Amino acid sequence: MKFLRFPMLVIKDVLQNLDPIDLINLSLSSKKMSHLISLADTHRFRVDLEHFLIISINEKQYNIQLPKNVSSRVTVMITIDNAWPAREWLHIYWNKKWTELLVHILRVFKCPLTTVNSKSMPNSKLIEAIQIMSAEQCEIKQMYIHQDLQKKKSLRNIIENLNITERLIITRMGKITRTVIGGVPSQRRDAESGQPDSNFSRN
Amino acid sequence: MTSPASSSEVKYLIESSEGNTFDVSGAALRQSNTFNAMFLNIGADGPIPFTDYNEATLKKVFEYCEHSVNEENYSGPKHQDDLSKWDLNFFNEMDQKMFIDVINASNFLDIERLTSYCCERIARMLRGKNTQEMIKVITLPTAEELEAKQKVEEKKAAAAKKVAEKAAETAEKTETLEELPVQQLVQTTRNKLTRKYLSFSNE
Numbered sequence: 001m002k003f004l005r006f007p008m009l010v011i012k013d014v015l016q017n018l019d020p021i022d023l024i025n026l027s028l029s030s031k032k033m034s035h036l037i038s039l040a041d042t043h044r045f046r047v048d049l050e051h052f053l054i055i056s057i058n059e060k061q062y063n064i065q066l067p068k069n070v071s072s073r074v075t076v077m078i079t080i081d082n083a084w085p086a087r088e089w090l091h092i093y094w095n096k097k098w099t100e101l102l103v104h105i106l107r108v109f110k111c112p113l114t115t116v117n118s119k120s121m122p123n124s125k126l127i128e129a130i131q132i133m134s135a136e137q138c139e140i141k142q143m144y145i146h147q148d149l150q151k152k153k154s155l156r157n158i159i160e161n162l163n164i165t166e167r168l169i170i171t172r173m174g175k176i177t178r179t180v181i182g183g184v185p186s187q188r189r190d191a192e193s194g195q196p197d198s199n200f201s202r203n
Numbered sequence: 204m205t206s207p208a209s210s211s212e213v214k215y216l217i218e219s220s221e222g223n224t225f226d227v228s229g230a231a232l233r234q235s236n237t238f239n240a241m242f243l244n245i246g247a248d249g250p251i252p253f254t255d256y257n258e259a260t261l262k263k264v265f266e267y268c269e270h271s272v273n274e275e276n277y278s279g280p281k282h283q284d285d286l287s288k289w290d291l292n293f294f295n296e297m298d299q300k301m302f303i304d305v306i307n308a309s310n311f312l313d314i315e316r317l318t319s320y321c322c323e324r325i326a327r328m329l330r331g332k333n334t335q336e337m338i339k340v341i342t343l344p345t346a347e348e349l350e351a352k353q354k355v356e357e358k359k360a361a362a363a364k365k366v367a368e369k370a371a372e373t374a375e376k377t378e379t380l381e382e383l384p385v386q387q388l389v390q391t392t393r394n395k396l397t398r399k400y401l402s403f404s405n406e
Contacts, residue, residue, distance in 0.1 A: 001342055002341070006310075007310045010321075017326030022332075090331070091333070
């Protein structure tokens with residue numbers, strides 16, 4: 001069956017019937033095919049980078065593991081409404097670094113990274129991600145950075161090099177050195193709970 | 204027999220690529236948006252030509268239409284598991300060539316339900332497979348085949364370049380001959396003639 005010879009509407013209909021993981025595997029089959037993947041309305045996918053790379057569509061989440069070492073395949077766990085344990089396990093047949101997979105997914109789906117949240121990510125992985133995202137100028141809608149990272153990487157560098165289009169939230173964990181009785185309540189609360197103290201919004 | 208009437212009992216004659224005609228009920232034909240747009244209101248004098256498709260394919264497509272006349276209105280694609288026994292038999296009876304022809308005809312006739320079921324069936328063939336298996340299903344050229352094809356194309360290009368170069372050389376030669384001044388040409392021909400004459404007289 002020569003799939004690429006079908007009318008465009010048929011190709012689109014078939015692609016819309018596939019889930020994101022099948023689309024990623026299909027995109028690896030040829031260059032021409034990878035250009036067609038966005039016909040599946042992939043812009044409606046939400047792509048988040050946290051402890052996993054999460055692609056969400058409706059109530060389903062495809063949690064893609066970020067392996068340390070390069071192997072022949074990457075494991076994906078499917079959850080519904082973020083309820084663990086995973087309902088199903090799938091695989092993406094990818095034999096390069098996970099950061100390259102991230103860029104490939106964003107390119108093929110033609111969608112931005114909806115959020116990057118450093119809270120549940122190891123610093124080494126976040127730095128790897130930041131490096132590739134600034135090199136490829138991937139669009140990031142929202143980014144949450146926590147204090148640990150700020151120690152290792154210059155904050156200014158991150159803000160200048162990344163393509164953050166909506167919001168950058170930086171959270172600094174406060175240390176209580178002394179208690180001021182009758183101080184400004186909001187400041188006290190922020191210091192105690194480690195709430196975000198900076199909120200940059202861009203349009 | 205053709206008629207512009209919208210009664211479901213009216214039969215329309217359909218002409219296939221072989222030039223054969225067969226009749227289809229108006230109710231079945233009305234599932235085709237292409238037919239609705241072209242003939243429903245104005246009617247047709249003589250058989251309706253769908254000459255891009257053979258008789259077997261058209262009969263199969265209209266068999267589906269006749270069957271689904273009494274089904275409830277189409278409300279989006281059904282999952283393959285929800286298909287009726289008749290639907291499953293209908294698809295299972297077809298070989299791959301017929302299946303492809305039916306998809307193309309159904310897409311041309313814009314029969315939403317049938318096209319959608321066919322696409323869902325192709326998607327089912329791809330689901331859960333790795334890239335290599337997907338390539339086999341949809342017959343995409345592999346990387347090696349693409350490389351071989353590229354080599355052949357390169358060879359062809361090189362051969363074409365050689366031919367072009369030769370043509371350019373000969374064109375240059377003729378141009379230089381044409382560019383010679385008239386007097387010089389006269390002189391050279393005279394010299395040739397005298398040489399010939401001398402050799403002739405010596406003999």
